Amino acid sequence: MRGLSIISAAVLLASCASTEDPPRSKFDLSNWKITIPLDRDGNGKADDISTKDLQTYQHPDFFYTDEDENLVFAAPNKAVTTATSSNTRSELRQMLRGFDTSIGTKSYGNNFALAAHPEASFFGSIGGKLEATLRVNHVAKNAKNPKRPAYSVVVGQIHAGKDKDLIAEGNGFGYGNEPIKVYYKKWPQHDTGSVFWTYERNLEKDNPDRTDIAYPVWGNTWENPEDPKDKGIKLGEEFSYTINVHESVMYLTFTSTNKETVNYQIDLSNNIDAYGQVDEKDHPQGYSGDWHYFKAGAYNQCSTKDAPGMWYAACDGTGIWETDKANGDYVSVTFSKIELSESTPPNK
Numbered sequence: 001m002r003g004l005s006i007i008s009a010a011v012l013l014a015s016c017a018s019t020e021d022p023p024r025s026k027f028d029l030s031n032w033k034i035t036i037p038l039d040r041d042g043n044g045k046a047d048d049i050s051t052k053d054l055q056t057y058q059h060p061d062f063f064y065t066d067e068d069e070n071l072v073f074a075a076p077n078k079a080v081t082t083a084t085s086s087n088t089r090s091e092l093r094q095m096l097r098g099f100d101t102s103i104g105t106k107s108y109g110n111n112f113a114l115a116a117h118p119e120a121s122f123f124g125s126i127g128g129k130l131e132a133t134l135r136v137n138h139v140a141k142n143a144k145n146p147k148r149p150a151y152s153v154v155v156g157q158i159h160a161g162k163d164k165d166l167i168a169e170g171n172g173f174g175y176g177n178e179p180i181k182v183y184y185k186k187w188p189q190h191d192t193g194s195v196f197w198t199y200e201r202n203l204e205k206d207n208p209d210r211t212d213i214a215y216p217v218w219g220n221t222w223e224n225p226e227d228p229k230d231k232g233i234k235l236g237e238e239f240s241y242t243i244n245v246h247e248s249v250m251y252l253t254f255t256s257t258n259k260e261t262v263n264y265q266i267d268l269s270n271n272i273d274a275y276g277q278v279d280e281k282d283h284p285q286g287y288s289g290d291w292h293y294f295k296a297g298a299y300n301q302c303s304t305k306d307a308p309g310m311w312y313a314a315c316d317g318t319g320i321w322e323t324d325k326a327n328g329d330y331v332s333v334t335f336s337k338i339e340l341s342e343s344t345p346p347n348k
Contacts, residue, residue: 021065021069022055022056022057022058022065023057023058023063023064023065023071024054024055024056025065025069026065026069026071027071027335027338028339028340029051029054029055029092030051030055030098030099031051031094031095031096031098031340032051032054032092032093032094032095032340033048033049033050033051033054033092033093033095034048034049034054034057034063034090034091034092034093034297035047035048035049035082035089035090035091035093036049036059036062036063036089036090037062037075037076037079037080037081037088037089037090038059038062038079038080039080044080045080045081045082045083046079046080046081046082046088046089047080048093050101051095051097051098051099052099052101061074061321062074062075062090063090066334068336070334070335070336071334071335071336071338072137072332072333072334072335073090073091073297073298073332073333073334073335074090074298074330074331074332074333075088075089075090075298075299075300075330075331076088076300076317076319076321076324076325076329076330077140077300077302077303077304077315077316077317077324077329077330078304078317078318078319078324078329079317079319084162084176086303086304086305086311086312087149087299087300087301087302087303087311088300089297089298089299089300090297090298091295091296091297091298091299092295092296092297092338093159093293093294093295094111094128094130094293094294094295094340095110095293096109096110096111096112096124096125096293097109097110097124106161106163106291108122108123108124108291109122109123109124110124110293111123111124111161111291111292111293112124112125112126112127112128112245112291112292112293113126113290113291113292114126114127114245114247114248114268114269114287114288114292115127115247115248115269116247116248116269116285116288117288117289117290117291118289123291125342125343126247126343127244127245127246127247127248127342127343128245128294128340128341128342128343129242129243129244129245129340129341129342129343129344130156130242130243130294130296130338130339130340131240131241131242131243131337131338131339131341132155132156132240132241132242132296132335132337132338132339133238133239133240133335133336133337134155134238134239134240134333134334134335134336134337135235135236135237135238135239135333135334136153136155136184136186136193136233136235136236136331136332136333137235137236137332137333137334138235138328138330138331138332139151139152139153139184139185139186139193139235139302139331140300140302140315140316140328140329140330140331141188141328141329142188142315142316142327142328142329143302143313143314143315143316144306144313144314144315144316145306145312145313145314146187146313147310147311147312147313148222148223148310149222149301149302149303149310149311149313150301150302150313150315151185151186151187151188151302152183152184152185152186152222152301152302153183153184153185153298153299153300153301153331153333154181154182154183154299154301155182155183155184155241155296155297155298155299155333156180156181156182156241156243156294156295156296157178157180157181157182157294157295157296157299158178158179158180158243158245158250158292158293158294158295159176159178159292159293159294159295160173160174160175160176160177160178160179160202160287160290160291160292161174161176161290161291161292161293162174162175162176163176163290163291166289166290167204171285171289172202172203172204172283172285172289173202173283173287173289173290174289174290175202175203175204175205177200177201177202177203177210177287178198178200178212179199179200179202179250179266179268179286179287179292180197180198180199180243180250180252181197181198181200181212181299182195182197182241182243183195183196183197183198183214183222183301184233184333185222185301186232186235187225187227189227190227190228190232191227191229191232191234192219192227192228192229192230192231192232192233192234193219193228193232193233193234193235194216194217194218194219194220194221194222194224194228194232194233195217195218195219195232195233195239195254196214196215196216196217196219196220196221196222197214197215197217197252197264198212198213198214198215198222199212199213199215199266199273199274200212200213201213201279201281201282201283202282202283202286202287202290203281203282203283209281209282213273213279215264215274217254217262218231218232218233218239218254218256218259218262219231219232219233220232233256233259237256238256238257238336239254239255239256239259240253240254240255240256240337241253241254241255243294244343244344244346245268245292245343246343246344246345246346247343248267248268248269248288249265249266249267249268249346250265250266250267250268251263251264251265251346252264252265252266265346267286268286268287268288269285269286269287269288270284270285270286270288271283271284271285271286294340296335296338297333297335298331298332298333300330300331301313302315302329302331303315304316304317315329316329317329
Protein backbone atom coordinates (compact mmCIF):
# COMPACT_ATOMS: atom_id res chain seq x y z
CA MET A 1 0.00 0.00 0.00
CA ARG A 2 3.01 2.29 -0.25
CA GLY A 3 2.01 5.66 -1.71
CA LEU A 4 -1.70 5.33 -0.99
CA SER A 5 -3.33 8.10 1.03
CA ILE A 6 -4.42 7.28 4.55
CA ILE A 7 -8.03 7.37 3.36
CA SER A 8 -7.69 4.86 0.53
CA ALA A 9 -5.30 2.58 2.43
CA ALA A 10 -7.54 2.50 5.48
CA VAL A 11 -10.63 1.72 3.41
CA LEU A 12 -8.86 -1.28 1.89
CA LEU A 13 -7.75 -2.48 5.31
CA ALA A 14 -11.25 -2.04 6.74
CA SER A 15 -12.66 -4.32 4.05
CA CYS A 16 -10.40 -7.09 5.41
CA ALA A 17 -11.36 -6.58 9.06
CA SER A 18 -12.88 -9.46 10.96
CA THR A 19 -16.33 -8.79 12.41
CA GLU A 20 -16.37 -12.00 14.48
CA ASP A 21 -15.49 -10.12 17.68
CA PRO A 22 -16.36 -6.43 17.26
CA PRO A 23 -16.02 -3.95 20.16
CA ARG A 24 -19.71 -4.25 20.90
CA SER A 25 -19.10 -7.83 22.10
CA LYS A 26 -17.63 -6.43 25.34
CA PHE A 27 -18.68 -2.78 25.43
CA ASP A 28 -22.22 -1.45 25.49
CA LEU A 29 -22.29 0.80 22.40
CA SER A 30 -26.07 1.13 22.20
CA ASN A 31 -25.95 4.83 23.10
CA TRP A 32 -22.96 5.89 21.03
CA LYS A 33 -21.92 6.65 17.48
CA ILE A 34 -18.31 7.13 16.41
CA THR A 35 -16.34 9.56 14.25
CA ILE A 36 -13.30 8.00 12.57
CA PRO A 37 -10.42 9.56 10.57
CA LEU A 38 -11.66 8.27 7.20
CA ASP A 39 -13.64 9.75 4.31
CA ARG A 40 -15.25 6.75 2.63
CA ASP A 41 -17.99 8.79 0.92
CA GLY A 42 -15.61 11.44 -0.42
CA ASN A 43 -17.42 14.43 1.08
CA GLY A 44 -14.28 15.90 2.63
CA LYS A 45 -15.40 15.23 6.22
CA ALA A 46 -14.57 12.55 8.74
CA ASP A 47 -17.03 9.66 8.66
CA ASP A 48 -19.63 8.93 11.31
CA ILE A 49 -20.61 5.35 12.02
CA SER A 50 -24.22 5.25 13.23
CA THR A 51 -25.34 3.56 16.43
CA LYS A 52 -26.88 0.73 14.44
CA ASP A 53 -23.79 0.14 12.30
CA LEU A 54 -21.49 0.50 15.29
CA GLN A 55 -22.84 -2.75 16.73
CA THR A 56 -20.89 -4.72 14.12
CA TYR A 57 -18.17 -2.19 13.22
CA GLN A 58 -14.45 -2.32 13.81
CA HIS A 59 -11.38 -1.04 11.99
CA PRO A 60 -7.97 -2.75 12.22
CA ASP A 61 -6.07 0.52 12.75
CA PHE A 62 -8.42 3.03 14.33
CA PHE A 63 -11.12 1.18 16.34
CA TYR A 64 -10.81 -2.42 17.47
CA THR A 65 -10.54 -4.76 20.45
CA ASP A 66 -7.09 -6.04 21.33
CA GLU A 67 -6.07 -9.51 22.48
CA ASP A 68 -7.28 -8.69 26.01
CA GLU A 69 -10.69 -7.57 24.69
CA ASN A 70 -9.97 -3.94 25.53
CA LEU A 71 -11.05 -1.18 23.16
CA VAL A 72 -8.36 0.64 21.16
CA PHE A 73 -8.84 4.05 19.51
CA ALA A 74 -6.16 5.56 17.26
CA ALA A 75 -5.87 8.69 15.12
CA PRO A 76 -2.96 9.94 12.98
CA ASN A 77 -1.92 13.60 13.02
CA LYS A 78 -2.84 14.03 9.37
CA ALA A 79 -6.16 12.73 8.08
CA VAL A 80 -9.65 13.97 7.35
CA THR A 81 -11.30 15.91 10.19
CA THR A 82 -14.75 17.13 11.11
CA ALA A 83 -15.92 20.41 9.58
CA THR A 84 -15.27 22.45 12.74
CA SER A 85 -11.85 21.10 13.77
CA SER A 86 -8.32 20.72 12.43
CA ASN A 87 -7.70 17.77 14.74
CA THR A 88 -8.26 14.13 13.85
CA ARG A 89 -10.18 11.75 16.05
CA SER A 90 -11.43 8.26 16.66
CA GLU A 91 -14.08 9.24 19.18
CA LEU A 92 -17.47 8.15 20.43
CA ARG A 93 -20.37 10.59 20.68
CA GLN A 94 -23.20 9.93 23.14
CA MET A 95 -26.57 9.20 21.51
CA LEU A 96 -29.26 9.11 24.20
CA ARG A 97 -31.83 8.14 21.58
CA GLY A 98 -30.18 4.78 21.05
CA PHE A 99 -31.57 3.20 17.88
CA ASP A 100 -34.59 5.52 17.59
CA THR A 101 -33.57 7.61 14.57
CA SER A 102 -36.91 9.42 14.57
CA ILE A 103 -35.21 11.63 17.18
CA GLY A 104 -32.74 14.02 15.56
CA THR A 105 -29.10 14.14 16.62
CA LYS A 106 -29.48 17.71 17.92
CA SER A 107 -32.95 17.19 19.36
CA TYR A 108 -33.65 17.60 23.06
CA GLY A 109 -34.41 13.89 23.32
CA ASN A 110 -30.91 12.92 22.18
CA ASN A 111 -29.01 15.19 24.55
CA PHE A 112 -28.87 16.13 28.21
CA ALA A 113 -29.35 19.42 30.00
CA LEU A 114 -28.52 20.84 33.39
CA ALA A 115 -31.32 21.01 35.94
CA ALA A 116 -31.00 24.80 35.67
CA HIS A 117 -32.10 24.74 32.03
CA PRO A 118 -35.57 26.34 31.76
CA GLU A 119 -36.82 23.39 29.68
CA ALA A 120 -34.84 20.64 31.41
CA SER A 121 -37.78 18.25 31.60
CA PHE A 122 -37.94 17.96 27.80
CA PHE A 123 -34.43 16.52 27.42
CA GLY A 124 -33.31 12.92 27.14
CA SER A 125 -31.88 13.25 30.64
CA ILE A 126 -30.95 15.79 33.26
CA GLY A 127 -27.22 15.38 33.66
CA GLY A 128 -25.58 11.99 33.37
CA LYS A 129 -22.45 10.05 34.19
CA LEU A 130 -19.48 8.79 32.17
CA GLU A 131 -17.01 6.38 33.79
CA ALA A 132 -13.84 5.28 32.01
CA THR A 133 -10.68 3.30 32.69
CA LEU A 134 -7.88 3.59 30.17
CA ARG A 135 -4.23 3.81 29.34
CA VAL A 136 -2.62 6.08 26.76
CA ASN A 137 -0.34 4.02 24.53
CA HIS A 138 1.15 6.79 22.42
CA VAL A 139 0.94 10.54 21.78
CA ALA A 140 2.33 12.41 18.78
CA LYS A 141 5.93 13.47 19.39
CA ASN A 142 6.93 15.72 16.48
CA ALA A 143 5.75 19.35 16.39
CA LYS A 144 7.22 22.35 14.59
CA ASN A 145 5.46 24.73 16.99
CA PRO A 146 5.16 23.01 20.40
CA LYS A 147 2.16 25.02 21.53
CA ARG A 148 -0.06 23.98 24.41
CA PRO A 149 -1.99 21.15 22.67
CA ALA A 150 1.10 19.53 21.13
CA TYR A 151 1.93 16.01 22.29
CA SER A 152 -1.52 15.51 23.80
CA VAL A 153 -4.77 13.63 23.40
CA VAL A 154 -8.26 14.26 24.81
CA VAL A 155 -9.70 11.02 26.19
CA GLY A 156 -13.09 12.26 27.39
CA GLN A 157 -15.23 15.36 27.26
CA ILE A 158 -18.62 17.00 27.51
CA HIS A 159 -19.54 19.03 24.46
CA ALA A 160 -22.24 21.67 24.37
CA GLY A 161 -24.27 21.77 21.19
CA LYS A 162 -23.51 24.22 18.40
CA ASP A 163 -26.94 25.68 17.74
CA LYS A 164 -27.64 28.60 15.41
CA ASP A 165 -31.13 29.03 16.82
CA LEU A 166 -29.80 29.40 20.35
CA ILE A 167 -27.17 31.87 19.19
CA ALA A 168 -29.88 33.91 17.46
CA GLU A 169 -31.78 34.23 20.73
CA GLY A 170 -28.91 36.34 22.02
CA ASN A 171 -28.63 34.86 25.50
CA GLY A 172 -25.05 33.71 25.07
CA PHE A 173 -25.68 30.01 24.43
CA GLY A 174 -25.30 27.69 21.47
CA TYR A 175 -21.60 28.22 20.75
CA GLY A 176 -20.62 24.57 21.08
CA ASN A 177 -18.02 24.99 23.79
CA GLU A 178 -16.72 22.30 26.16
CA PRO A 179 -17.26 22.46 29.93
CA ILE A 180 -14.70 19.66 30.27
CA LYS A 181 -11.97 17.97 28.26
CA VAL A 182 -9.79 15.35 29.94
CA TYR A 183 -6.21 15.55 28.62
CA TYR A 184 -3.12 13.42 28.68
CA LYS A 185 0.07 15.18 27.55
CA LYS A 186 3.63 13.87 27.41
CA TRP A 187 6.57 15.87 26.15
CA PRO A 188 8.85 13.71 23.93
CA GLN A 189 11.89 14.04 26.21
CA HIS A 190 10.01 13.10 29.41
CA ASP A 191 9.54 9.66 30.94
CA THR A 192 6.06 10.46 32.23
CA GLY A 193 3.13 12.57 31.08
CA SER A 194 0.47 14.63 32.80
CA VAL A 195 -3.28 14.24 33.24
CA PHE A 196 -5.34 17.41 33.57
CA TRP A 197 -8.75 18.73 32.60
CA THR A 198 -9.92 21.99 31.10
CA TYR A 199 -13.02 24.15 31.42
CA GLU A 200 -13.84 26.43 28.50
CA ARG A 201 -15.49 29.75 29.28
CA ASN A 202 -18.86 29.70 27.58
CA LEU A 203 -18.37 32.65 25.25
CA GLU A 204 -18.63 33.31 21.52
CA LYS A 205 -15.73 32.16 19.35
CA ASP A 206 -14.32 35.62 18.64
CA ASN A 207 -14.35 36.74 22.28
CA PRO A 208 -10.71 37.02 23.42
CA ASP A 209 -11.73 35.80 26.90
CA ARG A 210 -12.99 32.49 25.49
CA THR A 211 -10.23 30.20 26.66
CA ASP A 212 -9.67 26.81 28.24
CA ILE A 213 -8.73 26.95 31.93
CA ALA A 214 -6.58 23.97 32.93
CA TYR A 215 -6.85 22.17 36.28
CA PRO A 216 -4.11 19.68 37.30
CA VAL A 217 -4.70 16.04 38.20
CA TRP A 218 -1.31 14.29 38.10
CA GLY A 219 1.76 16.11 36.86
CA ASN A 220 1.49 19.51 35.18
CA THR A 221 -1.01 21.37 33.04
CA TRP A 222 -0.37 21.97 29.37
CA GLU A 223 1.63 25.21 29.57
CA ASN A 224 4.29 23.77 31.89
CA PRO A 225 7.25 22.16 30.05
CA GLU A 226 8.81 20.79 33.25
CA ASP A 227 9.24 17.03 33.60
CA PRO A 228 6.51 15.73 35.98
CA LYS A 229 8.72 12.73 36.88
CA ASP A 230 7.11 10.47 39.49
CA LYS A 231 4.17 12.85 39.90
CA GLY A 232 3.08 12.06 36.33
CA ILE A 233 1.55 9.09 34.51
CA LYS A 234 3.61 6.92 32.18
CA LEU A 235 2.47 5.78 28.76
CA GLY A 236 0.73 2.47 29.29
CA GLU A 237 -0.12 3.28 32.92
CA GLU A 238 -3.80 2.82 33.71
CA PHE A 239 -6.01 5.51 35.22
CA SER A 240 -9.74 6.17 35.57
CA TYR A 241 -12.02 9.16 35.47
CA THR A 242 -15.64 9.73 36.40
CA ILE A 243 -17.59 12.71 35.07
CA ASN A 244 -20.85 12.89 37.01
CA VAL A 245 -23.17 15.77 36.16
CA HIS A 246 -25.86 15.69 38.84
CA GLU A 247 -28.56 18.37 38.68
CA SER A 248 -26.34 21.28 37.58
CA VAL A 249 -23.07 20.36 39.28
CA MET A 250 -20.23 18.45 37.63
CA TYR A 251 -18.41 16.10 40.03
CA LEU A 252 -15.05 14.74 38.87
CA THR A 253 -13.02 11.86 40.27
CA PHE A 254 -9.63 10.69 38.98
CA THR A 255 -7.98 7.51 40.29
CA SER A 256 -4.85 5.50 39.54
CA THR A 257 -2.91 2.84 41.41
CA ASN A 258 -0.27 4.40 43.67
CA LYS A 259 -1.61 7.89 42.95
CA GLU A 260 -3.64 10.16 45.18
CA THR A 261 -7.31 10.30 44.21
CA VAL A 262 -8.18 13.73 42.84
CA ASN A 263 -11.66 15.26 43.06
CA TYR A 264 -13.18 18.45 41.70
CA GLN A 265 -16.65 19.90 41.55
CA ILE A 266 -17.98 22.86 39.61
CA ASP A 267 -21.49 24.23 39.20
CA LEU A 268 -22.00 24.50 35.44
CA SER A 269 -24.96 26.87 35.80
CA ASN A 270 -22.95 29.87 37.02
CA ASN A 271 -19.54 31.51 36.69
CA ILE A 272 -17.90 30.18 39.85
CA ASP A 273 -14.81 28.20 38.94
CA ALA A 274 -13.60 24.85 40.31
CA TYR A 275 -11.67 26.65 43.06
CA GLY A 276 -14.78 28.43 44.27
CA GLN A 277 -13.85 31.81 42.82
CA VAL A 278 -16.13 34.01 40.69
CA ASP A 279 -14.83 34.22 37.12
CA GLU A 280 -16.12 37.58 35.94
CA LYS A 281 -15.04 36.82 32.36
CA ASP A 282 -17.24 33.73 32.06
CA HIS A 283 -20.94 33.60 31.16
CA PRO A 284 -22.82 34.39 34.41
CA GLN A 285 -25.20 31.47 33.77
CA GLY A 286 -22.40 29.13 32.73
CA TYR A 287 -23.80 26.39 30.45
CA SER A 288 -27.36 26.43 31.83
CA GLY A 289 -28.98 27.31 28.50
CA ASP A 290 -27.13 24.72 26.39
CA TRP A 291 -27.70 21.07 25.50
CA HIS A 292 -24.88 18.57 26.02
CA TYR A 293 -23.44 15.16 25.21
CA PHE A 294 -20.50 13.04 26.37
CA LYS A 295 -17.59 11.99 24.16
CA ALA A 296 -14.83 9.43 24.74
CA GLY A 297 -11.95 7.97 22.75
CA ALA A 298 -8.84 9.47 21.15
CA TYR A 299 -9.17 13.10 20.05
CA ASN A 300 -5.70 13.95 18.72
CA GLN A 301 -4.64 17.47 19.73
CA CYS A 302 -1.51 17.58 17.55
CA SER A 303 -2.86 19.49 14.57
CA THR A 304 -0.76 19.57 11.40
CA LYS A 305 -2.10 23.04 10.62
CA ASP A 306 0.58 25.74 10.69
CA ALA A 307 -1.13 29.02 11.60
CA PRO A 308 -1.32 31.65 14.33
CA GLY A 309 -3.29 30.78 17.43
CA MET A 310 -2.65 28.36 20.25
CA TRP A 311 -4.27 25.32 18.63
CA TYR A 312 -2.05 24.98 15.55
CA ALA A 313 1.17 23.19 16.49
CA ALA A 314 2.20 22.27 12.93
CA CYS A 315 2.71 18.63 13.91
CA ASP A 316 4.31 16.21 11.47
CA GLY A 317 2.24 13.92 9.30
CA THR A 318 2.15 12.60 5.74
CA GLY A 319 -1.39 11.22 5.54
CA ILE A 320 -0.04 7.70 4.95
CA TRP A 321 -0.88 5.60 8.00
CA GLU A 322 2.04 3.17 7.80
CA THR A 323 4.53 6.05 7.50
CA ASP A 324 2.97 8.18 10.20
CA LYS A 325 2.71 5.30 12.63
CA ALA A 326 6.38 4.41 12.08
CA ASN A 327 7.36 8.05 12.67
CA GLY A 328 5.29 8.38 15.84
CA ASP A 329 2.87 10.91 14.33
CA TYR A 330 -0.33 9.56 15.88
CA VAL A 331 -2.21 8.92 19.13
CA SER A 332 -3.45 5.62 20.55
CA VAL A 333 -5.57 4.98 23.65
CA THR A 334 -6.84 1.69 25.11
CA PHE A 335 -10.00 1.59 27.26
CA SER A 336 -10.93 -1.31 29.52
CA LYS A 337 -14.12 0.49 30.59
CA ILE A 338 -16.46 3.04 29.01
CA GLU A 339 -19.79 3.23 30.75
CA LEU A 340 -22.71 5.66 30.56
CA SER A 341 -25.37 5.86 33.24
CA GLU A 342 -27.75 8.23 34.96
CA SER A 343 -26.19 10.77 37.29
CA THR A 344 -25.90 10.00 40.97
CA PRO A 345 -25.82 12.28 44.03
CA PRO A 346 -22.26 12.96 45.21
CA ASN A 347 -20.61 10.26 47.36
CA LYS A 348 -22.97 7.58 46.05
